[in-house]
Amino acid sequence: MKKMTLLLLAVFSAVFLRAQDFFPGADPQPYPPFADSWKADPMMVTGNYRMYRMDTPAPTPAPAGFKPFYISTYGRHGARFFGRNDLYDTLARLFDAGAQNDALTADGQEFYRRFQEVYALARGRGGDLTQRGVAQQQELARKMLRDYPAVFRGRKVVDARSTTVPRCILSMTAFCDALGTAAPSLEIRQDASAADMYYLKPNSKYNPKVRPDEVDSKMDVGEGRWLEPWQEMWRQTARPQAFFARLFKDPSFVKAFGDPVHLERECFYLMADTPCVSAEIDFREFFDSDEAARLWELENWRFYQVSGPGRTYQDRNWAYAEVLLDQIVRSAGEDMADGRTAARLRFGHDYMLVNLLTLLNLDGWNVVTEDFGRIKEVFRFSELPMATNLKLIFYRNRAGEVLVRAALNDREVRLHIDGAEGPYYRWEDFEAFCRRRIMLARQILER
């Protein structure tokens, strides 16, 4: 009988569950119109390399009698150098040759001058946390302490875990050092082990549920199913001739150094990442705003497909985050019962965070569309700055009732929990909501 029910359920899920059904109540217009945002926010172009905005709005005051007592987070490492050394090395070869052959325009010479400054810092440092990234994490720790002093009063424990990636561990260390310096009575534990990878990076090989063809390297990095269409879109969208004509007297000069589309993309990434390296150096002016918007859109599309509700992976990508959400909910229950833990901090990566946001059905991360032009209206990877983080802040009153509030990058977000207004949710409702989302994700993975 039970088997029959399961079978029926499976058939029903397969036939009737459409992607949209996973995201009940999704706000179809979670952001202002793209054109307006683009004009108003000059750093939007830097996408997921953008710097964290520390000036955050004050949260909705907690209901009378409720005080924060516990925080659970999942956050991304701080500002880092671009991930591949060969980006810097290739551009160095290109512009060195351009300078030596007197092939650069005045703009090209200025680009080169700025590039040399970046290269002096970035050479051989692909993927490493920058000193701005260290500072960001230190500042975020002090900010958390300022925003929620009550949580960290007394001899409480802070349990911090990181993926085994050096930039994440260093982010954790910078964060914890600043936290411990400002609040010396805390007992801060830091760890970075393969043993925690199954939930800190849910699509890694450490999660036994991950299908071999969907393990991280096959999904996120250069082997994913998104790769070919994305390359094709770049070929159709980029205008390397026009871009390089501004920098080189003869734009065909660049051809000897690689595919011009690829080289323009490398310049685009360089522009986006440079704020992570230096506050003084800026390459944005070398990109025409309309051109930059088109290129941004391609990168945004990639994020939408790899980590969000895009159709490429048929929801299996974000569904993997169920182990992370399960660990968050479970450890919150244990920590509240134990009463000694003030905070649980998890240091990881942006893709996994988007998976989690989509799993949680958060507005801005949950609209399903196959209309390319609409994606930029409903999903924005510029909302994933370096050090981006999701915080769950737990409040309690004297009667022992517990409320939970969620904040993405220290800006509060609302959840689609039936019958609850938000942004403060009863813990029982929040937990039940998470359990439903976890069940749904497991169904998707078992389909």
Added chain:
Amino acid sequence: MRTALLTVFTALCLSFPLSAQTAREEIAADRNKAGGIYCLYAAPKDAPVPAPKGFKPFYISYFGRHGARHNLADPAVLLNWLDQAAAAGKLTPLGEEVRSRYTALYPQLKLREGDLTAVGTAQLEGIAGRMMGQYARVFQKGRTVRAVSSTAPRCLLSMAAFLHGLRSSGWKGGISLDTGNAWMRTVAPHRKTNELYVQQRGRIRTEDRAACEADVQRLRDEIDAQAFLSRLFSDREWVRSLGDPHAIMNEFYSLAVSLPCTGLPADFYDLFTPEELYREWAVENLRYYGYFGPSKYFGGTSWAIAAPALEKIISDADEDLRTGTTAARLRFGHDLGLMCLYSLLDLEGWRTVAADPHEVADAWRSYRVPMAGNLQWIFYRNDAGDILVRLRVNEQDATLPVEPAAKGIFYRWEDLRAHCLARCAEARKRIERMPL
């Protein structure tokens, strides 16, 4: 007069640090040492010899290994062997007992290979705390502590623990933190990120490598692995189907010596006789000595790969002495780099070349690079601006062939610096001349 006597006494002690006991005796007295590089750090109890009159510490340069960690081997390998043997009915009663002990322990080892442990964290916190306690003047307001780490998680977490130790002892100043491949040639010189290592390894002649391996094999052959295995497994022939008997025995040895590093309430030392432990250690010791010590195998170039690490310590000191804004430089790396660095510096106790593989154990001992092992350079200055440096290995004074300026252990910075640069030049020259 008293000072002079003390100086002579200290110098004598330091000159003959190994003369007191053989390795076999030391290990018999403290089985922890049988673990070699798994040896636990022994914090010194005595306060350091005071600095000469008028000299105050003002800068510290530190190069240390991560703290105690889990075994590097995959713990599932042993479990599989024991399970297979149980299924085939090939375990002795002791083997059965070992299997049940190991099965109970396994969940706490799974996926923990190489991870820093709570024991390791405490070691680094302790070292930092003593540094703050003994050299508080170094850590003045407005100065920065600059720390870099190998990219290995256990090293990064060791750095975190060290910083926590400084903070707990009252350091409130600024820190700078960094890691990445770009640092590896100086914090982990035994890797391919160090061009000198690549060059040296590339120039090793096949016959030289074979000579080293043959000596290692000679010591290994003297171990009766079958005798060990027959206590656990009931069928000699069947055990061979699992693999080389000595490799199996060595897996148990690694487990036994690494467990004290975890702090877990488990002990597998009882599987070994003291002689077996000693011999297992001696084989590993020879290997480390051969590839990273002052051995003759590769023309005396094994340690030479650490030149970039030492050059960086010197250039950092040059910069820091000029700017005066850095309190301490901290580097978190690995055992192999530290071994090479000691021989490169020509430290007493790290330069003896053994004539025969059996003599290596008494010439050079891997357990003196314990978990959290470290080299500290403590810089002192007087009002006249004279600079003296003392070198501390695992927080004990170390000597090298440079004329000391005071008390047998304080060297003039310019003398020490010249010695270091000469050694680095010699190291590079030797590798350049390979094969020798």
